[in-house]
Amino acid sequence: MCCVIETISPPDGSPSTSPSFVGIVALWINAERAHRHAKYTISLGPQFQNKGYGTKITKFMVEYGFQYLNLHRISAVIPDGNDAAVAVCKQSGFTDEGRERKARWQNGEWRDNILLGVLVDDWRRPKE
Numbered sequence: 548m549c550c551v552i553e554t555i556s557p558p559d560g561s562p563s564t565s566p567s568f569v570g571i572v573a574l575w576i577n578a579e580r581a582h583r584h585a586k587y588t589i590s591l592g593p594q595f596q597n598k599g600y601g602t603k604i605t606k607f608m609v610e611y612g613f614q615y616l617n618l619h620r621i622s623a624v625i626p627d628g629n630d631a632a633v634a635v636c637k638q639s640g641f642t643d644e645g646r647e648r649k650a651r652w653q654n655g656e657w658r659d660n661i662l663l664g665v666l667v668d669d670w671r672r673p674k675e
Contacts, residue, residue, distance in 0.1 A: 568592060569595050569600060570589065570590050570591035570595060571588075571590050572588070572590075572605075573588050573589075574586070574616065576616070576618075582620075583620065584621070584622065585612055585616070585620075585621050586621075587605070587609075587612075587621050587623045587636075589604060589608075589632075589635075591604075601631070601635040602635050605635050605639040609640060613670055613671075618667065619666065621641075621664065621665050622644070623636050623664070624661070624662060625663060626658060626659075626660060627658055627660065629661075633663065639665070640669060641663040641665045642664065642665065642669070643661070643662070645662040646659050647660040
């Protein structure tokens with residue numbers, strides 16, 4: 548499931564004044580559907596970062612994945628150093644699952660990936 552996000556209300560609930568491209572979000576479901584696992588990705592335009600959109604969208608996608616797609620697990624791979632993306636995922640119920648060491652080439656050096664995941668059982672558990 549992949550969506551182009553546009554014309555969403557600001558996190559404070561006030562109506563959006565004009566249509567605008569916000570970003571792209573996806574739940575990439577494994578070809579072997581029986582695993583009920585999806586990988587989550589989100590990319591927001593710079594002007595929409597650090598304003599609450601990512602958290603609102605991520606919480607919606609996690610809920611949608613578990614309630615309507617009957618997923619068992621949702622995972623995310625975040626480049627090391629993207630602390631804002633890690634925080635958004637953790638606010639949406641994801642937990643640390645590990646690290647892929649030197650898994651991608653960026654700016655002339657090998658960089659790690661942070662692995663995060665949320666299980667439907669954890670998501671259903673009452674929030675404290």
